[in-house]
Structure formats: structure tokens, C-alpha cells
Amino acid sequence: MTSGLFARHRHGDADAEPGLVDFAVNVRSGPPEFICDALARRIGDLAQYPSTSDQEKAITAIASAHGRAHDEVLLLSGAAEGFELLPRLAPRHAALIQPSFTEPELALRSAGVSITDVVLPPPWQLVPDAVPDDADLVVLGNPTNPTSVLHPVSAIERLRRPGRLVVVDEAFADITLDPGTRQGEPASIADRRADDMAVIRSVTKTFGLAGLRAGYLLAAPDVIARLTVGRRPWPLGTLALTALAECVGPEGQRYAREQAEMIAADRAEMVAQLTAGGIEVCAAPSASFVLTAMPDALEIKSRLRDKGFAVRSAANFVGLDDRYLRLAVRDAETTRSLIAAIDEVREEFGS
Structure with a gap:
């Protein structure tokens, strides 16, 4: 239906x-008070176009938080934009680990990409071998919406194949904890620098900023370059850029952990x-x-x-x-x- x-x-x-x-x-x-204060300070700048300086500040903060190079960071107008950009990679066959967030399917199907739904049975543990061998794009959530299941890194690693890009939606990763060690983000691959893996993240969930639309994508420089070909100028506004820098900065990281x-x-x-x-x-x-x-x-x-x-x-x-x-x-x-x-x-x- x-x-x-x-x-x-x-x-x-x-x-x-x-x-x-x-x-x-x-x-x-x-949003917490420190985010509100940072945004309020920029209200007077809204008559100007978003600046290169603000963009660089956001990229620098994200790169520092995840141990990445600047050319491995793509700023997004909300995590959903990351899925809208995936057809630019010209995938032939996308495998979507289901049940999961519906936007990847909508974006890929509207672009005419062939899709296989890899439907996991309850309790929705990842089965890497269920993915068709010829899938050159695999998309999954971690933790997954709506099941709230967190897949281990070892299972995600098993999805990797030559010629395949694995895209992980980590929109809720910043509030995950290992139940035993209390380690934060125990299954995140955001700090893994690999040519065949990409991560899409959001700051709007944890920081109460859904109305602002702010997120980012982490991938190899070649993937970033292909995603940005023909992208419109000023894809993010000044307030979204400010929010990104604050949310992934030291104070933002402390808040996310709390x-x-x-x-x-x-x-x-x-x-x-x-x-x-x-x-x-x-x-x-x-x-x-x-x-x-x-x-x-x-x-x-x-x-x-x-x-x-x-x-x-x-x-x-x-x-x-x-x-x-x-x-x-x-x-x-x-x-x-x-x-x-x-x-x-x-x-x-x-x-």
C-alpha cells in the first residue's frame, strides 16, 4: 500500500x-542553551550569503571529531540529502537492508536504480550473506530506524566486496552506548577511512534541531567529489553551518554523551x-x-x-x-x- x-x-x-x-x-x-546562544549570535549575519569561513569551520570541526581529512567531509542539508545524492554515483544495483529508514528507497527508486530489499527477520540481526553478490551499493541504518537494533562493526565489515560501496546511516549513533563498558558509539564506523565505505550522520536528532536541517557525509575523497558534481551553490545556510560546528565540537560532544x-x-x-x-x-x-x-x-x-x-x-x-x-x-x-x-x-x- x-x-x-x-x-x-x-x-x-x-x-x-x-x-x-x-x-x-x-x-x-x-536545542541546548549553548546551541541557542550560538545561533542567536548569528541572526545579524543573515543578510549575507553563507560564508566560506563558516563552511570551513564546520568541516574542520567534523574532520577533527572523526579523524578525517577535509576532503572526506561533505556537509548536508539534513541527513536525508545524503540519500538524495547517492544516485550521482550511478549504482547499477542497490541492496537496502530492511526494515529501515524509507528515504534511501525513495531517492534511489525515483532515479531508476534497481533495488533489492534485503528483509531481515525479527529480531533483525544483520545477515551479510543475504545481500546479492552483484549489489554495488548497500545501504543500512545503524542503529536502525525503526527497530532500534545496533549492528556490530564485524557484521558491517562482512558486507564489503570489490566494486561495492557500503553506506551506513548513523543518524542516531551519537547517543549509542555499549551496555557493558559504557563506551560511546560502540558500533560507529565514522572514523574508518576506507574507499568502499561511507557514513551519513545527523546532528538534528540529538540536539533538537530537526527544523534546521543539518548533517554530513564521510567518505573517500573520490566519492565526495562524485557526489558534489553539479550541486547547487550555498547548499547549507549560515545557521546550519554554525550548528554543525557547535554540535560536533567539544561542548557538543559532551552534551551528546550526557x-x-x-x-x-x-x-x-x-x-x-x-x-x-x-x-x-x-x-x-x-x-x-x-x-x-x-x-x-x-x-x-x-x-x-x-x-x-x-x-x-x-x-x-x-x-x-x-x-x-x-x-x-x-x-x-x-x-x-x-x-x-x-x-x-x-x-x-x-x-
Whole structure:
């Protein structure tokens, strides 16, 4: 199906109506004060075009954060733009690890690229050998939206083949933690310099900046050069460039680590509450959202809206269906109120 809740282009923001308690959008509640201050200082510069200096500052900050050269960094107007640029690489056969973020499929299909959906069975662990040998482009999320599954680096490495580019969407990587060692970003490959691997990242999720559109792509210089041929001038505005430099800088990295710890604690409590409430948590989550399954999920979603809650159906993801709801991680009290509302809905079903 391609319309309504089943449309590939539908995202959680369509559910987060004003006045509803938002469990649909997996963006943090708002930018921290140091980001707001940095943006406010640049308001007076908006009469000018974005400067080369601001662009270089953003690139320098990103390159430093990931141990990369400047020509391995491509600034993006949101991570989704990275997927829009992939057809410029002229792939013959793209393999998409599913279920996952829907924008790569939309971008590649609109460009006429042949696509194979590599649909993983629950609990959605990566199976590298399931990818067709002739796929010259492989795209996957890590951690994956909407399953919240984090694939180990060793599994991603097994996707590599001569003549193939592996593209990893790490939009939520900056809030991942190793549950044992508490190491940050335990499965990221952002610092791996390889000709056949690329990483797409976003700063808008963790820093509450979805309305600004800011991200970046890391790849070999040749890949970056091919992606930028014919790109429009000033692809990012002054505020997006400022945000990028701040978010990946030292203060931004400290903030992301604090958010990672907070999300991990809230997520553990959320999983415990959901499980105690008889709600199935479908996989061990590693990101800022939890995938659940329940009977009559679409009807529950509709009735929750009437009770003041927005949740995200996962019916439009390849490999999932209308049994699944994705819930953004929220604090314990807010989660408790959602589960109470779900209990009320279930009681209504039984009446």
C-alpha cells in the first residue's frame, strides 16, 4: 500500500499534532542553551550569503571529531540529502537492508536504480550473506530506524566486496552506548577511512534541531567529489553551518554523551514499564526509540490520539506491518502516562 499510514514517504512528524504528548518523533525536545546562544549570535549575519569561513569551520570541526581529512567531509542539508545524492554515483544495483529508514528507497527508486530489499527477520540481526553478490551499493541504518537494533562493526565489515560501496546511516549513533563498558558509539564506523565505505550522520536528532536541517557525509575523497558534481551553490545556510560546528565540537560532544546516558536510563525504564504492562518490545533497543508490537495497533494509535498521545505506526516500513508501533523514548513519568492510556484503550476494547 502506498497511501495514508502505509505511504513510504510518511514520517512521524505527521502524527505529532500540536497539543499531543509526542511519542511519534524521535527528536529530543529542543536545542541546548549553548546551541541557542550560538545561533542567536548569528541572526545579524543573515543578510549575507553563507560564508566560506563558516563552511570551513564546520568541516574542520567534523574532520577533527572523526579523524578525517577535509576532503572526506561533505556537509548536508539534513541527513536525508545524503540519500538524495547517492544516485550521482550511478549504482547499477542497490541492496537496502530492511526494515529501515524509507528515504534511501525513495531517492534511489525515483532515479531508476534497481533495488533489492534485503528483509531481515525479527529480531533483525544483520545477515551479510543475504545481500546479492552483484549489489554495488548497500545501504543500512545503524542503529536502525525503526527497530532500534545496533549492528556490530564485524557484521558491517562482512558486507564489503570489490566494486561495492557500503553506506551506513548513523543518524542516531551519537547517543549509542555499549551496555557493558559504557563506551560511546560502540558500533560507529565514522572514523574508518576506507574507499568502499561511507557514513551519513545527523546532528538534528540529538540536539533538537530537526527544523534546521543539518548533517554530513564521510567518505573517500573520490566519492565526495562524485557526489558534489553539479550541486547547487550555498547548499547549507549560515545557521546550519554554525550548528554543525557547535554540535560536533567539544561542548557538543559532551552534551551528546550526557544525552546518551540519559536516554539509556529512560529507555531501560521504558522497556521495563512496557514489559510489565504486557506490551511486547520487539528487540533490544539501542537508540532513542523502541519498537513495539500489539494486536489492533492502528486502532490503538487512533484512540490514543483521542486521549492526547501521538505514536508512530511502523506500517510503512518494508518488512513490518500494521501490528507495530514505534515509541520515542521519554522520561519515566511520561511513559507511565502513555501506558495508562493504552490500558484504558484496551479496557474499551473489552467493554
